[in-house]
Amino acid sequence: MKPVELILKNIGPFLDERIDFSELDTLFLISGNTGAGKTFIFDAMTFALYGKLKGNRANCVQELRSKYAEDGSETFVEFVFEAAGKKYRVHRTVPYTLINSKGRQVTKPSEVDFCRFEDGEFISFGEKTEATNERIQKIIGLAADEFAQVVLLPQGAFAEFLKQSSKDRRDTLAKLFPVSWFSDLMVKTRENARRREEELSVISRQIALSSQNNDFSNAQEKLSEMEAKIAELHKKESSLIEKRKEIASKKAVLEEKFAAAETAAASRKRLSELAAQKAQFDELEKQNERAQRALELDVFIRQKEDAEKRLFAAQKNFESAQSRYEKITQELETLQSQAERISKLKEDTENLKKNVLQQKSRLDDAQKYTLSNAVPPELRETLRSLNDEYRFSGEEHLSEVKNEKDKSRSVSINEELADACALLQKAAERDGVVLRLSESREELSALKKSAESLFELLERNRRSREQAEAALERQNLLNMAYTVSKSLLPGEPCPVCGAVDHPKPVCSDAHKDILSFEEQVQTFRQNEKQLDESYQQKLQDIRAAESKIEMLEKQAEPFAAVPETSFVKDQYVSLVKTYFEMNVRCRAAQSKIAAAEAEIAQFSESLNSLSRSAAGAKAAFENAEAQVKLLADESREKAALLEEKIGKSVFSCVDEAKSCFIESSLLERQKERCRRYADEVKKCEGLVESTAAIDSAENVRAELDALVADERCAENDFNAVRNDTERLEREHTTYSSACNAVQELERQYEKLSAEFKPYKKLSEDLNGSNPSKLQFDSWALGVYFEQVVSYASRRFFDISSGRFQFLLDSGGKTGKGYKGLDLLVTDSFTGSTRDPATLSGGETFEASISLALAITDVVQNQNGAVSLDSLFIDEGFGSLDGETLDKAMEILNELQETKMIGIISHVESLQQTVRSRIDVEKTNCGSHIRIRKG
Numbered sequence: 001m002k003p004v005e006l007i008l009k010n011i012g013p014f015l016d017e018r019i020d021f022s023e024l025d026t027l028f029l030i031s032g033n034t035g036a037g038k039t040f041i042f043d044a045m046t047f048a049l050y051g052k053l054k055g056n057r058a059n060c061v062q063e064l065r066s067k068y069a070e071d072g073s074e075t076f077v078e079f080v081f082e083a084a085g086k087k088y089r090v091h092r093t094v095p096y097t098l099i100n101s102k103g104r105q106v107t108k109p110s111e112v113d114f115c116r117f118e119d120g121e122f123i124s125f126g127e128k129t130e131a132t133n134e135r136i137q138k139i140i141g142l143a144a145d146e147f148a149q150v151v152l153l154p155q156g157a158f159a160e161f162l163k164q165s166s167k168d169r170r171d172t173l174a175k176l177f178p179v180s181w182f183s184d185l186m187v188k189t190r191e192n193a194r195r196r197e198e199e200l201s202v203i204s205r206q207i208a209l210s211s212q213n214n215d216f217s218n219a220q221e222k223l224s225e226m227e228a229k230i231a232e233l234h235k236k237e238s239s240l241i242e243k244r245k246e247i248a249s250k251k252a253v254l255e256e257k258f259a260a261a262e263t264a265a266a267s268r269k270r271l272s273e274l275a276a277q278k279a280q281f282d283e284l285e286k287q288n289e290r291a292q293r294a295l296e297l298d299v300f301i302r303q304k305e306d307a308e309k310r311l312f313a314a315q316k317n318f319e320s321a322q323s324r325y326e327k328i329t330q331e332l333e334t335l336q337s338q339a340e341r342i343s344k345l346k347e348d349t350e351n352l353k354k355n356v357l358q359q360k361s362r363l364d365d366a367q368k369y370t371l372s373n374a375v376p377p378e379l380r381e382t383l384r385s386l387n388d389e390y391r392f393s394g395e396e397h398l399s400e401v402k403n404e405k406d407k408s409r410s411v412s413i414n415e416e417l418a419d420a421c422a423l424l425q426k427a428a429e430r431d432g433v434v435l436r437l438s439e440s441r442e443e444l445s446a447l448k449k450s451a452e453s454l455f456e457l458l459e460r461n462r463r464s465r466e467q468a469e470a471a472l473e474r475q476n477l478l479n480m481a482y483t484v485s486k487s488l489l490p491g492e493p494c495p496v497c498g499a500v501d502h503p504k505p506v507c508s509d510a511h512k513d514i515l516s517f518e519e520q521v522q523t524f525r526q527n528e529k530q531l532d533e534s535y536q537q538k539l540q541d542i543r544a545a546e547s548k549i550e551m552l553e554k555q556a557e558p559f560a561a562v563p564e565t566s567f568v569k570d571q572y573v574s575l576v577k578t579y580f581e582m583n584v585r586c587r588a589a590q591s592k593i594a595a596a597e598a599e600i601a602q603f604s605e606s607l608n609s610l611s612r613s614a615a616g617a618k619a620a621f622e623n624a625e626a627q628v629k630l631l632a633d634e635s636r637e638k639a640a641l642l643e644e645k646i647g648k649s650v651f652s653c654v655d656e657a658k659s660c661f662i663e664s665s666l667l668e669r670q671k672e673r674c675r676r677y678a679d680e681v682k683k684c685e686g687l688v689e690s691t692a693a694i695d696s697a698e699n700v701r702a703e704l705d706a707l708v709a710d711e712r713c714a715e716n717d718f719n720a721v722r723n724d725t726e727r728l729e730r731e732h733t734t735y736s737s738a739c740n741a742v743q744e745l746e747r748q749y750e751k752l753s754a755e756f757k758p759y760k761k762l763s764e765d766l767n768g769s770n771p772s773k774l775q776f777d778s779w780a781l782g783v784y785f786e787q788v789v790s791y792a793s794r795r796f797f798d799i800s801s802g803r804f805q806f807l808l809d810s811g812g813k814t815g816k817g818y819k820g821l822d823l824l825v826t827d828s829f830t831g832s833t834r835d836p837a838t839l840s841g842g843e844t845f846e847a848s849i850s851l852a853l854a855i856t857d858v859v860q861n862q863n864g865a866v867s868l869d870s871l872f873i874d875e876g877f878g879s880l881d882g883e884t885l886d887k888a889m890e891i892l893n894e895l896q897e898t899k900m901i902g903i904i905s906h907v908e909s910l911q912q913t914v915r916s917r918i919d920v921e922k923t924n925c926g927s928h929i930r931i932r933k934g
Contacts, residue, residue: 032920
């Protein structure tokens, strides 16, 4: 595998970087400060190829996303490489978390696209992730861990390894070689052995605990003895069950006899009660018979009454139809006599309509002046009243325009109303100024009165405050006097006046708390301040009011020639009244026209309606007359039929039959009562006859009580035997289960013991309890190390010009568990064997690079024809002096003839030696890559 191009996008310390390996020599340097991301370049190649990192960082893929990347931006690595003469490109994204359109946090999984280069373009294989990873591994020929071990040589680690003790060498080799599987196997076998040993211990404790609670010696004899006792108890149970059945059978017979005796007694008693009711039910039977006869005549009675009702209704209908027909005929004759008057009314109405239309057009033009904004608000109410008054005024005598004077007035009313509106507006402006002037004067007067009142309150409050201060002073003196009086003693001089006699000391009633006096004084002072501020404010308001009055007097001067407002208003109202009167005349004329038109229309409608009604009334009259004749005949027929049926019945007349009527539902209930009575009498007589030979209920009851007592004793005996049986069966089941459980535990113990032995032996062998005292992973490390040393020894011999070779010391001088890891160096120049720690710097580099390259040899040998066209050497150059560094470079120059060699190091002297390099520069916003050509 040989790298061609690497693109890094938002991954690790890089945001957007590209490395074109074709611009580099076959030997190049990757340099930069510590933490800049030199080794991460190789990690990015590993992730691009395998989708994971090496070693214990395999599960840290999501952490590859750069901390400098913007939210929502994609993170990927694109790696172009050559293998077996073919070019490939792999594009792999890093999984990252983002916020979707619904505001939820989701993780976008890793995706991979693998392409081959054919005919000048890359063509995708189009496979899923798992298949792509398998294809890449097959092309490379190495697994991820093998690739990391072989392509990135740990030369620096081997340089340290040569100087370490056996124990430290084991730890280093465990990091370099894939022995984790062997270590895991050791842990698994040890855990399996421990788990089975614990299971054996648990079973052993369970067996011991069961043996403490139960005696399992002669267990079979004890079980047989219990089973014999249980069988005997079962026999007793069977005997007692038979006895209980016999008693139950006798009890059932006696219970039947007792029930029959009680039934016989009850039947005889009930039969006596029924005999007492016989006369009542005989009378009820007769009543039912007459009701049934009357019910047979009911249909004929109902038919006669129904015919009479229908005849009566038809006669009423006939009289109504006759009256209606006569009335409509008279109305029609009256209406037809008005036809000439209606014709004349129609002609007059048409002439009046033409005159009203001309007058209405002129009045509509004058309407706007009755709604003018110049009309003051108080006058609008008057106009509304006039409008309401004239709106509903009849004015029948002005229902039309009578002369030419009225016509000319309707023309001039427009100009007169316009002039009146203009004059109203000026009068309103003049009145506004006068009103504001009057209000300002009243306001000034009120302010002066308010100022005088405030001044009086201020003086009164000042006097009250002075009085309260004086009272406070007096109370202070009294309190001090009371304090002195309490200390006065007879014959002792007063501290104030010096007198030794104290005839009238201040009594306790004179002493008062001065707090209330102080609060009162403080209140008066606050009130005085507030009143003074209010008084000063009033004075300012008075001066402002006087200035306002002077200004309003100047504004009123231009309106001196305007007439009085009342005159202007009266003139305007008079004109509006004239306008309304004209409107009333028009409305009256319109109303007269509408009434005339309505009267004409109503006459036509009434004439047509009455004509139709007259025809209908005549037909109804004739139909009603025919119906009366028909129903009269039917009524006579039904009456004759009913007389015939009454004559054949048991009744003398219709009224007698009606008196015997009973509602059908009630009649059925009465019949049912009689049937039940007869059935019950018959039943009681039968029961009395069938139970004549049975003993009395008292005798049967005595026998039944004695049998119940025997049944109770048998039940108690059975329950006692049943309890003994169940107890013994539980003991048998418990003891048998315990025996079976112990036997099962013993079988499990034997089985687990047999399984435990090979696990224990395997665990001991793998974990160092073997004749060689060597752990399994140490043995595996020894095998790997032996292969590496075999390859390294030959390379070391060639690099050192035939002087040095490696030799494994298997003499066992190292400590327990580390045999086979001691390494010596044979020196052909001196013929001696030496410790690798004695090698010079250059010799140590030759030895460590030989061991590092030997890993490549081992892996290539294990994986067949794997071709490794590139190697990366990680550090190990920092401790070399100039001469040793030159020697190291000679070795690397020899290697670059067959491979691309990349050196990862921050040693500055290498920058002078290796001109072709990749500089990784660390900044605050991520690392940047710069290619320097040789």
